[in-house]
Amino acid sequence: MQLDATKGPVSAGPLFDAVARAVSFATGAVLVALVTLVCLEAFLRGAFNYSLGFAEELTGYGVVFMTFFGAALALRSASMFQVHFLLDSWPGGTRRWLIRAFALVALLICVILAWKTKDLTLSSFNRGKFAPTVLRTPLWIPQIILPVGFTVLAFFLVEQILLTFRKSED
Amino acid sequence: MEAILAFGLLIGLILGGMWVQFAVAGAGLTYIWLLKGFGGFKALGLVSWGAANSFTLAAIPLFVLMAEILLGSGLSTRLYNGVAPFMRRLPGGLLHTNIAGSGIFAAISGGSAPTAAAMSTVALPELSARGYNKRLVAGSLAAGGTLGILIPPSITMIIYATFTETSIARLFAAGLVPGIVLALCYMGFIIVRVKLNPSLAPKTETPASMGDLGRALLDIVPFLMLIVIVLGSIYGGFATPTEAGAVGTVGAILIAGLYRKLSLGLLKDALSRTASMSGNILFIVFTSMIFAYATALSGIGEDLVGLLENANVSRLTFLLIIMVVFAILGCFMEGLGMIAIIVPVIFPALMALDVDPIWFGVFVVILVELGQLTPPLGVILFVVASSSDKVKIEDVIMGTLPFFIIIVSFMLLLIAVPQIALFLPEFTY
Amino acid sequence: DDWTAYTYSSVSTTSAVKGMTRIAERVAADSDLEIDLHLGKTLQIASADITQAVGDGIIDMAADFFFSGSVPLARVLNLPMLIENDDEWAKAYAAMEPTLVDAFAQQGVVLLGGYRYPEQTIFTTFKINSLADLDGHKIRVTSPEQGHFIEEFGGAAITLSGSEVPTSLERGVIEGVLTASAGGAKNWHEFLPYNYRFSVNYGNSMIIANADSFNALSEDTKATLRAIVAEEGPKTTAAFLEDEEVQKKAQSEAGMTLVSAAEGDASDASAKLAPFWESWAKENGPEYEAALATVRAAIGK
Ligand code: NA
Numbered sequence A: 001m002q003l004d005a006t007k008g009p010v011s012a013g014p015l016f017d018a019v020a021r022a023v024s025f026a027t028g029a030v031l032v033a034l035v036t037l038v039c040l041e042a043f044l045r046g047a048f049n050y051s052l053g054f055a056e057e058l059t060g061y062g063v064v065f066m067t068f069f070g071a072a073l074a075l076r077s078a079s080m081f082q083v084h085f086l087l088d089s090w091p092g093g094t095r096r097w098l099i100r101a102f103a104l105v106a107l108l109i110c111v112i113l114a115w116k117t118k119d120l121t122l123s124s125f126n127r128g129k130f131a132p133t134v135l136r137t138p139l140w141i142p143q144i145i146l147p148v149g150f151t152v153l154a155f156f157l158v159e160q161i162l163l164t165f166r167k168s169e170d
Numbered sequence B: 001m002e003a004i005l006a007f008g009l010l011i012g013l014i015l016g017g018m019w020v021q022f023a024v025a026g027a028g029l030t031y032i033w034l035l036k037g038f039g040g041f042k043a044l045g046l047v048s049w050g051a052a053n054s055f056t057l058a059a060i061p062l063f064v065l066m067a068e069i070l071l072g073s074g075l076s077t078r079l080y081n082g083v084a085p086f087m088r089r090l091p092g093g094l095l096h097t098n099i100a101g102s103g104i105f106a107a108i109s110g111g112s113a114p115t116a117a118a119m120s121t122v123a124l125p126e127l128s129a130r131g132y133n134k135r136l137v138a139g140s141l142a143a144g145g146t147l148g149i150l151i152p153p154s155i156t157m158i159i160y161a162t163f164t165e166t167s168i169a170r171l172f173a174a175g176l177v178p179g180i181v182l183a184l185c186y187m188g189f190i191i192v193r194v195k196l197n198p199s200l201a202p203k204t205e206t207p208a209s210m211g212d213l214g215r216a217l218l219d220i221v222p223f224l225m226l227i228v229i230v231l232g233s234i235y236g237g238f239a240t241p242t243e244a245g246a247v248g249t250v251g252a253i254l255i256a257g258l259y260r261k262l263s264l265g266l267l268k269d270a271l272s273r274t275a276s277m278s279g280n281i282l283f284i285v286f287t288s289m290i291f292a293y294a295t296a297l298s299g300i301g302e303d304l305v306g307l308l309e310n311a312n313v314s315r316l317t318f319l320l321i322i323m324v325v326f327a328i329l330g331c332f333m334e335g336l337g338m339i340a341i342i343v344p345v346i347f348p349a350l351m352a353l354d355v356d357p358i359w360f361g362v363f364v365v366i367l368v369e370l371g372q373l374t375p376p377l378g379v380i381l382f383v384v385a386s387s388s389d390k391v392k393i394e395d396v397i398m399g400t401l402p403f404f405i406i407i408v409s410f411m412l413l414l415i416a417v418p419q420i421a422l423f424l425p426e427f428t429y
Numbered sequence C: 001d002d003w004t005a006y007t008y009s010s011v012s013t014t015s016a017v018k019g020m021t022r023i024a025e026r027v028a029a030d031s032d033l034e035i036d037l038h039l040g041k042t043l044q045i046a047s048a049d050i051t052q053a054v055g056d057g058i059i060d061m062a063a064d065f066f067f068s069g070s071v072p073l074a075r076v077l078n079l080p081m082l083i084e085n086d087d088e089w090a091k092a093y094a095a096m097e098p099t100l101v102d103a104f105a106q107q108g109v110v111l112l113g114g115y116r117y118p119e120q121t122i123f124t125t126f127k128i129n130s131l132a133d134l135d136g137h138k139i140r141v142t143s144p145e146q147g148h149f150i151e152e153f154g155g156a157a158i159t160l161s162g163s164e165v166p167t168s169l170e171r172g173v174i175e176g177v178l179t180a181s182a183g184g185a186k187n188w189h190e191f192l193p194y195n196y197r198f199s200v201n202y203g204n205s206m207i208i209a210n211a212d213s214f215n216a217l218s219e220d221t222k223a224t225l226r227a228i229v230a231e232e233g234p235k236t237t238a239a240f241l242e243d244e245e246v247q248k249k250a251q252s253e254a255g256m257t258l259v260s261a262a263e264g265d266a267s268d269a270s271a272k273l274a275p276f277w278e279s280w281a282k283e284n285g286p287e288y289e290a291a292l293a294t295v296r297a298a299i300g301k
C-alpha cells in the first residue's frame, strides 16, 4: 500500500519508509476488519437474530489503533493539522529552528504518553484485568496499542527533525 | 490562573505553527502539571485508554472510507454532473447540495464529525474543480456538518438526555425543525452572497435541454441507490447510526462494482487516504479529551457556572451568559466534555428559572455545534480542512465565520420564539 | 487531606449521586478530609476502569458499578435468578463480604461499603406476558451472564453500545432491555411500552477507596469515613427502592403496560439457570466455586 504519491512524503531513509509501509498496511487491514466486523454483526443480528457479542468491544480496539497509527501516517504525509501563516512568514533559518523545537516538544509529549500508557499496560497485566465480555480479553493486549502507537509517532517525529537538517544542507 | 496559562500556551503553540494535535496535548499536559505537578501524569494511561477506546468514534473512519470509495470510483463526479443541470438557475448552484447533502447525512449519522468528514471528502475536491470559491465551499460544509447533531439521530442529544433525564424522543422531535430552518438559513445566505458577488460561483448561461436533464437523472441513480441502502438500513431497523457507516461502505463498493469502476488500486488508495484522514481527526479528538480532562480537574467550568448562579439575573440574561460561557469553553473543549461539565451543574438553576429542559437541550446542542466551529479547537474546522490539501484551516475559519453569525442569530431567534423547537414535540407527544 | 472522588453516574439527580454527595458533605463536616466529587464522564476515565483507577491511586475514592473486569468474583451476586429478593440479597451480601473485602484488597483498594439498585426487570417493545414470550426477540444485555438468561428462553442476546440503545429501540434494531425502572428505563421508557416485572438479577455498586490514601488518614478520620459510608450506603439503596416505585407509577401513567410475573416463571427460570451457576463457577476456578457455595448456603438454595 503506497502513500498518496502526490503528497510525496519526504523520507529520511529506507528504515523510515519500511516502517511507514508496515503502518500503512496495518491500518488498511484494520479498516477492512472494522468494516467486515461491523457489517457482519448487523447482518447476523438482522437476518439470524444472532449477535457476535464482541463487535462493540473489538471495534473500540480498532478505533484505538486507527487513532495513533493513522495519526502517524498523517504526520508523515505532512497532512497533520498546522496553522501556517505565522510560520511561513519567518525567514528559512528561523523557520527550521522553530520546526525543530516543535518536533522536539512533540517528541517529549510522545515519550511521556508512551511511558504512562506503558505503565497502564503493566498495571492491567499485573491486575489480571480483562474485558467482562464473552471474549474475556486480557486488557493489556489491546492496551499495548497505546505505547506502541506513541512510539511510532515519536519515531516519525525523529524523522521530521532529521529532515530539517537535510533541508539546511541543500 | 492555571487556566489562563494553559489556554494561552494552546493558542500560542497553534498560531506559532506547531502540529495542532501536539499543541493541544502539550497545553493539556502543562495544564495537568500546573494543577497537580508531575504526580498528575499518572492518570494519563487510563485517560488515554478511556478517550481512545470508543465504539461510536468508529463512525468517523467508516463514513470517511465510504466517501473515499465514492470519490475514487468517480461516482461522486457523476452525482454532481447529474445534479448540476437542475441547479443552474439557483444562485450558488451546487453549494446548495452541500447543505442538502449534509442534511441527508445528518439523518443517517449520529454525529457532526462523520457528517462533515463524509461530505467534505466528496464535495471539496468536486466543487473546487468546478470553480466555486473554496472558502464558501468550506464554510458551507462546516456549517452543514453541524446539522449532524441537530437532526436526529443525535449522540449529543442522547448524552444530554442521560445527564438531565429528559425525553430522548421529544429531544429528537425538537431538533428536527430547527435543523431544517437552520439549513434553509444557510441556503438563503448562499443565495444572497452569490447574488452580491457572482464570481464566487461559476455560471452557465445555456439552459439545459430535456435530453440533458434525462441523462442527468440517470447520473443521480447510483447515489440514490446508496441513500436507499444506508437510510433503509437505519430506518428499517437493520443497523445503528454507527453501523450505517460500514453498511454504506459495503454499499458503495457494490455500486462501484455494478458500474464497473471497482479495482484493487482504488480500494488500496481509499484505505490509505482514509487511514491518514481519520487518524488525523481521531487524534485531535483524542488530544482534546486530554485537555478536557485537565479542564474538568481544574473545576473552571463549575467556577464559571457558580459565578453565573450567584449573579441572580433574569432568565434572558442567564441564557445569554450561558451562551458566553459555552463560547469561551467551546474555544478549548470538545462538545461532550462541555456538556458533562456544565449541564449537570446548571440544570437545577434552569428548573428554578422555568426553562423548558427540551428547549434547553436543543439550545445546548446548537451551542456544542458552535464550539465545534470556533478556533483554536474546533473539530469540524479541522475535519473540513483535512479533506483536501488545497484548503488551509485559515480558509475554513474565514469561510465559516458568516455561518457562525447565522447560527448565533438563530439562537437569539430561538430564545425569542421557543416554539420553533417545541411545537413538534408538543404536537407529537 | 484532600481527595478526588469519582462516580460512574453522570446524573446529578439520581439516588446514587445524591448518596455520594451526602457522603462527601458529611465527611467534610465531621473530619479534616475534603472530598471533591466528580460526576461520570467528566474525567475521561471509563466506568469499567474505575477499580483500576482507584487501585493505581489516580482517584482516591469512587462509586464503582462496573467492577466485574477487575474483581470478577463479585459477579456471583449478580448471577441471574440466584438472588431473587431483598431478603436474599442481605443474607448473600453479608456472607460474601469478607471474601469481597479480600478480593478488592488484592487490587489495592479498600471496600468501604456499597449500595444496590432495584431488581433488573424486562422492558420490551412487544407484548410480553411470560418468559416464553421472549422467544425470537432481540434483547440487549450488558453481561454474558444476562445473555445466557435470555438465550435460555429462546431470545437473542444482543450487545450494543449504550449510546445507541434509544435509536435502536425506536427503529427495531433491538426489541428490549434488562434494567431497573429507576435505572436505564428512566431514560428509555418512551421507547418501551411493556415492562414484565420479573426480577432477573440485581446490580450493585461498591464504594471504594485507594488503600494508600486510606491508610494515610488519621484513625479518627478513617472511623468517621467508614461510619458515614456504612450509613449512607443502605440509605442510597432505600432511596432507589422508593424511586423505583415512583418511576413505576410514572411510567404506568405515561402509558407503559406493567405485567406481573407469571406464576411458575420464577421457579422454572431458577431450575433452568441453576446448572449455569455451577458451570460459571467451575469455569472460573475454585475461588468462584467456594463463593457460589457460600451464597447458596446463605440463602438456602
Ligand atoms: Na444526526
Ligand code: NA
Residues within 6 Å of the ligand: B330, B331, B332, B333, B370, B371, B372, B373, B374, B375, B376, B377, B378, B379
Ligand atoms: Na471550538
